Amino acid sequence: xxxxxxxxxxxxxxxxxxxxxxxxxxxxxxxxxxxxxxxxxxxxxxxxxxxxxxxxxxxxxxxxxxxxxxxxxxxxxxxxxxxxxxxxxxxxxxxxxxxxxxxxxxxxxxxxxxxxxxxxxxxxxxxxxxxxxxxxxxxxxxxxxxxxxxxxxxxxxxxxxxxxxxxxxxxxxxxxxxxxxxxxxxxxxxxxxxxxxxxxxxxxxxxxxxxxxxxxxxxxxxxxxxxxxxxxxxxxxxxxxxxxxxxxxxxxxxxxxxxxxxxxxxxxxxxxxxxxx
Amino acid sequence: xxxxxxxxxxxxxxxxxxxxxxxxxxxxxxxxxxxxxxxxxxxxxxxxxxxxxxxxxxxxxxxxxxxxxxxxxxxxxxxxxxxxxxxxxxxxxxxxxxxxxxxxxxxxxxxxxxxxxxxxxxxxxxxxxxxxxxxxxxxxxxxxxxxxxxxxxxxxxxxxxxxxxxxxxxxxxxxxxxxxxxxxxxxxxxxxxxxxxxxxxxxxxxxxxxxxxxxxxxxxxxxxxxxxxxxxxxxxxxxxxxxxxxxxxxxxxxxxxxxxxxxxxxxxxxxxxxxxxxxxxxxxxxxxxxxxxxxxxxxxxxxxxxxxxxxxxxxxxxxxxxxxxxxxxxxxxxxxxxxxxxxxxxxxxxxxxxxxxxxxxxxxxxxxxxxxxxxxxxxxxxxxxxxxxxxxxxxxxxxxxxxxxxxxxxxxxxxxxxxxxxxxxxxxxxxxxxxxxxxxxxxxxxxxxxxxxxxxxxxxxxxxxxxxxxxxxxxxxxxxxxxxxxxxxxxxxx
Numbered sequence: 001x002x003x004x005x006x007x008x009x010x011x012x013x014x015x016x017x018x019x020x021x022x023x024x025x026x027x028x029x030x031x032x033x034x035x036x037x038x039x040x041x042x043x044x045x046x047x048x049x050x051x052x053x054x055x056x057x058x059x060x061x062x063x064x065x066x067x068x069x070x071x072x073x074x075x076x077x078x079x080x081x082x083x084x085x086x087x088x089x090x091x092x093x094x095x096x097x098x099x100x101x102x103x104x105x106x107x108x109x110x111x112x113x114x115x116x117x118x119x120x121x122x123x124x125x126x127x128x129x130x131x132x133x134x135x136x137x138x139x140x141x142x143x144x145x146x147x148x149x150x151x152x153x154x155x156x157x158x159x160x161x162x163x164x165x166x167x168x169x170x171x172x173x174x175x176x177x178x179x180x181x182x183x184x185x186x187x188x189x190x191x192x193x194x195x196x197x198x199x200x201x202x203x204x205x206x207x208x209x210x211x212x213x214x215x216x217x218x219x220x221x222x223x224x225x226x227x228x229x230x231x232x233x234x235x236x237x238x239x240x241x242x243x244x245x246x247x248x249x250x251x252x253x254x255x256x257x258x259x260x261x262x263x264x265x266x267x268x269x270x271x272x273x274x275x276x277x
Numbered sequence: 278x279x280x281x282x283x284x285x286x287x288x289x290x291x292x293x294x295x296x297x298x299x300x301x302x303x304x305x306x307x308x309x310x311x312x313x314x315x316x317x318x319x320x321x322x323x324x325x326x327x328x329x330x331x332x333x334x335x336x337x338x339x340x341x342x343x344x345x346x347x348x349x350x351x352x353x354x355x356x357x358x359x360x361x362x363x364x365x366x367x368x369x370x371x372x373x374x375x376x377x378x379x380x381x382x383x384x385x386x387x388x389x390x391x392x393x394x395x396x397x398x399x400x401x402x403x404x405x406x407x408x409x410x411x412x413x414x415x416x417x418x419x420x421x422x423x424x425x426x427x428x429x430x431x432x433x434x435x436x437x438x439x440x441x442x443x444x445x446x447x448x449x450x451x452x453x454x455x456x457x458x459x460x461x462x463x464x465x466x467x468x469x470x471x472x473x474x475x476x477x478x479x480x481x482x483x484x485x486x487x488x489x490x491x492x493x494x495x496x497x498x499x500x501x502x503x504x505x506x507x508x509x510x511x512x513x514x515x516x517x518x519x520x521x522x523x524x525x526x527x528x529x530x531x532x533x534x535x536x537x538x539x540x541x542x543x544x545x546x547x548x549x550x551x552x553x554x555x556x557x558x559x560x561x562x563x564x565x566x567x568x569x570x571x572x573x574x575x576x577x578x579x580x581x582x583x584x585x586x587x588x589x590x591x592x593x594x595x596x597x598x599x600x601x602x603x604x605x606x607x608x609x610x611x612x613x614x615x616x617x618x619x620x621x622x623x624x625x626x627x628x629x630x631x632x633x634x635x636x637x638x639x640x641x642x643x644x645x646x647x648x649x650x651x652x653x654x655x656x657x658x659x660x661x662x663x664x665x666x667x668x669x670x671x672x673x674x675x676x677x678x679x680x681x682x683x684x685x686x687x688x689x690x691x692x693x694x695x696x697x698x699x700x701x702x703x704x705x706x707x708x709x710x711x712x713x714x715x716x717x718x719x720x721x722x723x724x725x726x727x728x729x730x731x732x733x734x735x736x737x738x739x740x741x742x743x744x745x746x747x748x749x750x751x752x753x754x755x756x757x758x759x760x761x762x763x764x765x766x767x768x769x770x771x
Contacts, residue, residue: 069745075678076771107679111640111652115665116674121640128636147621205744215715216673216740219771
């Protein structure tokens with residue numbers, strides 16, 4: 001287990017002279033984290049702070065739906081991250097490694113839907129992989145080449161992804177300083193196994209904001225950060241804003257920087273005790 | 278050409294005949310030398326032959342297997358020339374114009390061809406002439422020969438009219454008026470001949486004599502660039518093959534560079550000493566004449582195909598051809614910018630070689646009302662031009678993130694008639710209570726596709742109580758097209 005977790009939140013506010021100007025500067029720095037070449041900002045300052053500046057670039061990030069029905073929500077969360085990656089690296093394309101079982105079960109990524117979330121579809125290369133090995137191999141090779149804004153792979157089924165396989169991906173990502181994103185669908189119990197990922201996310205769909213006349217609002221998810229190498233575990237409600245190409249905290253978005261909702265690492269299982277007569 | 282004996286046939290000394298059903302009777306369609314020596318002929322009834330020689334070995338004909346065998350032989354013919362045409366059921370045309378000198382002239386090529394195919398068990402007759410028709414006629418009706426150019430008229434005169442590849446009835450009709458040899462036609466007035474026996478007869482005659490160009494339709498396209506290397510001692514080890522490929526890639530690269538072109542589509546052909554031919558294809562995402570990159574492409578591809586390629590006794594000829602070339606610098610997608618375009622192309626090519634070129638694709642928007650037709654998957658390499666519509670500020674996506682391969686029927690739908698959104702539906706055994714809905718968006722069938730007319734679809738975007746979003750449609754208009762419209766789920770939203 002790693003113990004040297006860094007908490008960047010501690011150095012957020014300077015404690016010297018408190019003038020309106022310096023306060024404003026501090027607020028602006030909070031709102032827009034300093035451009036950190038090693039991190040991919042997700043656009044929401046509070047989220048980035050918890051992540052230690054954003055998603056680590058040369059690292060593996062695992063995303064999985066909380067329940068089977070949340071597969072599309074998890075996919076949308078990944079799409080948001082990919083939009084962010086493409087908007088930072090304006091000259092680089094993106095590799096999306098599709099897994100045949102995912103295509104059969106969940107359908108194929110749909111260009112018009114991706115574009116509607118703000119993704120530049122013309123800059124996506126899709127790799128059609130048939131099995132797990134092909135997915136992992138294509139991802140690893142692409143990550144090493146360092147020519148891509150991000151590498152996204154999807155895996156469907158109870159695929160055993162051991163430490164060794166995920167470490168290979170993580171190493172390749174580090175080699176090319178490219179963010180690697182892995183979406184694991186229908187993995188079931190296999191998700192409990194340790195994975196060499198910098199962050200692990202569990203995504204669930206969230207009802208959208210009230211829109212006029214009963215319509216649908218912008219997509220929202222509940223994102224549980226269950227492992228975070230550079231900060232604490234946390235849980236967020238996130239809304240995707242296509243126009244700004246960014247995630248936002250939905251309910252509190254008018255405020256400057258809402259704190260992430262803290263969450264204990266292990267929720268104690270409360271066994272109800274029944275008094276016996 | 279016929280393979281004289283299939284493997285696994287019993288005693289070698291028994292005469293072998295192959296029979297087929299002709300006009301309701303089992304008839305001999307092919308026979309080996311031993312059977313021919315007994316006086317049996319093609320076209321004889323099997324019953325008659327059996328009556329004479331009860332010990333006859335009989336096999337059923339298998340036209341499909343014959344055709345396949347001829348295809349293999351034709352594929353093998355590519356070692357002499359790229360222009361190979363099949364002449365069903367038992368012939369192969371090779372256009373050896375400009376190739377013969379590589380094998381020591383026409384005589385040398387003929388000898389090489391005969392020796393190699395005989396070793397594979399074929400019974401071969403070879404004729405070389407200036408026109409395909411004359412070669413055909415001599416291979417079947419004359420002696421095997423190499424006709425000097427210009428001598429066709431004289432030498433063909435003695436051959437029977439059937440050698441013109443005309444129909445049997447025409448030949449019989451000609452025989453009735455006393456015309457039996459090709460030479461008999463030479464001095465006859467043409468117009469009456471054509472009027473009486475058809476224009477085809479004169480066309481055949483002109484084709485044979487070279488007065489009319491008779492084009493061959495080659496089995497495969499002819500490569501603009503090609504390099505090959507024969508191995509007197511067949512090679513089989515992987516590193517040897519890779520070495521040969523690297524050396525050929527170097528040769529091709531020099532040829533391409535001279536003309537300022539780069540390879541887009543390549544093919545590696547491995548000729549096994551015993552006649553099997555393997556071809557391995559590769560494509561590049563942009564024109565390249567980089568020898569290392571091209572060789573590496575095939576190294577990857579060969580590594581993947583290792584199980585399918587059986588070197589057996591080894592390859593005695595390795596050929597690398599460029600099937601498509603493009604000007605370097607033209608038609609490049611400037612996706613990656615100048616700095617890493619090269620490296621990106623290498624990555625895409627490598628993945629294509631690893632998984633198969635058709636499995637690296639991009640999506641293109643396509644003008645179609647039908648959602649499933651509105652996206653095209655195109656192989657990389659083409660220039661992406663389509664403009665994707667990006668939603669305006671604060672509008673939730675109108676199209677789903679993922680589109681199911683085909684719409685799936687949903688059950689237990691509760692919806693207001695005639696065109697209310699569903700209030701509840703069951704999909705994949707799970708019941709969804711709809712909390713919000715938008716629609717309908719009517720998508721009618723494209724009127725120009727009249728052949729497969731479909732009912733109108735009304736699409737709804739819905740969100741259930743858990744916040745999961747779906748794209749559903751009702752097929753058919755209530756009471757107008759369908760009495761009870763059916764509901765389908767077509768995609769899921771983020």
